[in-house]
Amino acid sequence: xxxxxxxxxxxxxxxxxxxxxxxxxxxxxxxxxxxxxxxxxxxxxxxxxxxxxxxxxxxxxxxxxxxxxxxxxxxxxxxxxxxxxxxxxxxxxxxxxxxxxxxxxxxxxxxxxxxxxxxxxxxxxxxxxxxxxxxxxxxxxxxxxxxxxxxxxxxxxxxxxxxxxxxxxxxxxxxxxxxxxxxxxxxxxxxxxxxxxxxxxxxxxxxxxxxxxxxxxxxxxxxxxxxxxxxxxxxxxxxxxxxxxxxxxxxxxxxxxxxxx
Numbered sequence: 475x476x477x478x479x480x481x482x483x484x485x486x487x488x489x490x491x492x493x494x495x496x497x498x499x500x501x502x503x504x505x506x507x508x509x510x511x512x513x514x515x516x517x518x519x520x521x522x523x524x525x526x527x528x529x530x531x532x533x534x535x536x537x538x539x540x541x542x543x544x545x546x547x548x549x550x551x552x553x554x555x556x557x558x559x560x561x562x563x564x565x566x567x568x569x570x571x572x573x574x575x576x577x578x579x580x581x582x583x584x585x586x587x588x589x590x591x592x593x594x595x596x597x598x599x600x601x602x603x604x605x606x607x608x609x610x611x612x613x614x615x616x617x618x619x620x621x622x623x624x625x626x627x628x629x630x631x632x633x634x635x636x637x638x639x640x641x642x643x644x645x646x647x648x649x650x651x652x653x654x655x656x657x658x659x660x661x662x663x664x665x666x667x668x669x670x671x672x673x674x675x676x677x678x679x680x681x682x683x684x685x686x687x688x689x690x691x692x693x694x695x696x697x698x699x700x701x702x703x704x705x706x707x708x709x710x711x712x713x714x715x716x717x718x719x720x721x722x723x724x725x726x727x728x729x730x731x732x733x734x735x
Contacts, residue, residue, distance in 0.1 A: 477540075479504045479553075479629050479660030480525065484534035487520050487684075494520045495684040497534070502662050502677075504628070507655040509675035510664045511715065516681040518664040519559065522633045525662070526556045538629055554629040555622030559637065561614040565607030569598055569617050572606060573624060580625040592620045596643065611638040619647060623654065630654055632663040636670065648674055672711035680718050687718040 478501035485498045495517040502508040510518050523529035524536050527543050527550065536543050539553025563572060570589060577585035593599045596616045606614060615638045622630060630651070636644050652674050655661045665671055671678060678695065680688040688695050692711065699717040 477504075478502060478537075479506070479539060480508070480631075480662055481537040482521070482525070482534070483537075485521065485524060485531050485536055486533035487517075487524065487529060488532045493684050495681075498679075498681075498684075498686060499534075500679050500689065502629075502660045504660055505655055505658050507651060507661045507674055507676050508663070509671040509678040510662065510681065511668070511671055511678055512681035513719070515683065517684040518681060519633060520684075521681075522631060522662075522664055525631055526554070527551060538631075553627065554631050555625060555627035557619055557622045557630070557632040557635050559634040561611070561618040563606045563609075563614055563617060566605060568603050568605055569593065569609070569613075570602040572617060573620060576621045576624055582625060585624070588624060592624060596620060596646065612640060612643065615639055616643060619650070623650065626659075628659050630659060630661045632661065634665055635663060636665065636667060668710075668712045668715055678711070680715060682719060682722055685722075687722050688714075 480502040482498055482500050486496050487494045498517070498521060500508070510521060512518050520529060524531050525538060525543060527547055530544060538550045541550035541553065543550045567575065570593070573589045573592070574585070577589065582588070590599070593602045596619070598613065598616055601609065601613060606617065609617065615635075619635065632651070635647055635651075639647060648670065651661050651663065655676075663671075663675070672692065677691055678689070679686055680695070688698050690698075692714070695711075695714045695718070696709065699714055699721070
């Protein structure tokens with residue numbers, strides 16, 4: 475049996491005739507920080523939604539913490555923390571009440587000290603007793619990040635984490651993700667920020683219209699788009715990313731949509 479913290483095997487999702495994701499496979503080990511990259515409509519959020527149990531796969535399997543998300547939903551969901559692309563909070567609860575609620579759901583007795591520590595770390599202490607409906611977008615995003623990390627999940631799943639964060643908070647969050655992985659946990663994130671992905675991710679998958687264009691470490695991706703093809707050996711993730719997109723567009727423009735063999 476696989477020991478991967480996250481395992482996606484042949485995952486596909488269709489909506490009528492539209493294929494959102496096709497035969498996607500990857501795994502994230504404990505201690506790994508994995509990036510899922512692509513343009514709008516590439517299939518990133520569809521994949522994330524499948525992993526957290528919000529979208530049922532049309533084909534294939536998704537497992538978190540060793541559990542099939544659809545066959546063992548409670549066990550799978552108890553293994554991960556989730557940071558969505560838009561924070562969804564109960565506006566009539568204060569920030570502190572929200573965190574106490576999460577601690578109760580996760581059966582964390584005596585969590586008050588941890589709550590205080592997190593509020594202080596992300597500079598929310600003075601707003602902890604204010605209703606979250608009064609929070610700015612950045613403050614709601616910070617609180618959402620705390621709700622995901624407070625239970626110290628074995629797996630952290632993150633969709634566009636930096637939206638609305640100021641530069642100081644963005645740096646803190648980068649450090650938090652890296653530290654969480656270094657502590658032996660798995661982190662999967664999607665982001666449009668290529669510099670962020672290059673700075674923190676151990677491995678990457680580049681998607682375009684639901685298909686994998688490239689996968690592996692930065693060195694793997696550089697090799698795939700290397701100098702033999704006029705490419706980008708030793709160059710940045712941004713250059714590698716656009717090279718992969720350009721190669722796919724060129725292949726699709728050929729008769730039959732395939733490169734010559």
